[in-house]
Amino acid sequence: MVRVRFAPSPTGPLHIGGVRTALYNYLFARQQGGKMILRIEDTDQTRFVPGAEQYIIEAFQWLGIEFDEGVHIGGPYGPYRQSDRKALYRQYADQLLAGGWAYYAFDTPEALDAKRKEYEAEKKTFQYDCTTRLGMCNSLALPADEVQRRLDSGDPYVLRFRFPENTDITVHDLIRGDVTMNSRLLDDKVLFKSDGMPTYHLANIVDDHLMEITHVIRGEEWLPSAPLHIMLYEAFGWQAPQFAHLPLLLKPDGNGKLSKRDGDRLGFPVFPLEWHDPKSGETSNGYREQGYLPQAVVNMLALLGWNPGNDQELMTMDELIRLFSIEHISKNGAKFNLDKARWFQHEYFQQLSDDTVADMLDTQVKSHGIEAPHEYVVKVASMMKERITFPGELWDTCSYFFQAPTEYNEKDVAKRWQPGMEGHMAKVIEILETVPFEYDALHQALLEDYIKANQLNTGAIMNSLRLAVVGRTVGPDMLTLVLMLGKDEVIRRIQRAIETIGN
């Protein structure tokens, strides 16, 4: 049984790269008929941000990524929050200690800092490893009675992993193949902090084992510490899960990891939901609040680093689940592309039913204090849907269906309202008043009998009419619009335009 987990730390809003990691885990789990678990990694108490955990849960609900077990729903392997599992870790740390895989280290943060500065001065980098540990303040270097004395007197200490000297450790990565690193170059990572909490490295291994995780699908930034994790499994005598390290999501311009700053700078969200930072008070934009459809975000994200092996790009969640494969995950980082994101959004917006779009439009119409018959709103929605990408554009592109223009676009006026135009408009009013108010009759009277017969410029007349009725020279078929608005309303608008724009 495949069991995967998404394990964010609740230090703020969920980054879109994290969302993609969760999505790949989810697709894999569902395809394999396995379980998807949400575990909160909050071993760093200093970085706790209130609301972050709730944010993460809400984001996944919005995106349609469902969990089988997790902090919010419980499950047979709980608790699913590491701070709630605190009591559990110590015994495993002791097990490592007893087996000689870990040791006490009493070096203070200040001492470590000084050491690093000292090395830096010589243009070297200090690393707490097999070559330096005997010169430090730990149970490997100190006499046994001294260690005991410090322990007894309650000196603060951490537990460090004791890397074996000069052994090659190979990580079998499902995406990259075998990656080998030598333990000599790896540092003795802290496993257990002086505050009584494990670090990520220890907690992660203990929890994955206890929760029977079979596949660890996580970001590439974890690859360098994968050998440590492999060694920990070995030290415990546990079977390690399979690993897959995902390529990073890069900023649209230049190189480097996609960050919140890039989003602010380039004007796109890097978070699924809007986020109000409780500390700084600043608000970060979210895909949901921007009007993105969750299925568009999911589809876009799925294709950033993975492909189905053919040319298909539009896929529902079910199709993604069916088609997903770790083999088709690419190795290189992917730059986020805003244009492509907008394209996905447009595609999915078009798939919305007329009624759904009408409901969105209706809300906006009502918010402008206007009541319109439902059928009319649906008709407008179905006509205008295809030229819209975000729900927020609805009112702006459709407002003239519900209210007369209050102003006329200056450039359009300059270009289209030629001298003598008010005379033509008066004629249009005359036609509207005398000719049967139906499409064919109006078309004949206006386009054929008046414009063509008098060798007038069709574009000029029709665009001025549009300007009068809409306020701009954009919109759907002019006669359809006239018919929808009604004779009286159209005449009123033309008259007002003649008065306002004049000649």
Place this chain on the structure above:
RNA sequence: GCCGCGUUCGUCUAGUUGGCCCAGGACGUAAGAUUUUCAUUCUUAAAAUCGCGGGUUCGAAUCCCGCACGCGGUACCA
């Protein structure tokens, strides 16, 4: 610095066992068609000497080696 990962059109990528690839699709861009306008839609085009340099081979984007560049890691953060 050291360690690791990566490198195909501007961007996402196809290319998994070397020949069907003088490299295919999509987004974007440009042009055209359609429309009374805008948008949609449709058609077409430009766009990668497959990071560079060597090999191996009848034949390499695909295999090997070197180099360059980019990124990640190098915390009592995850």
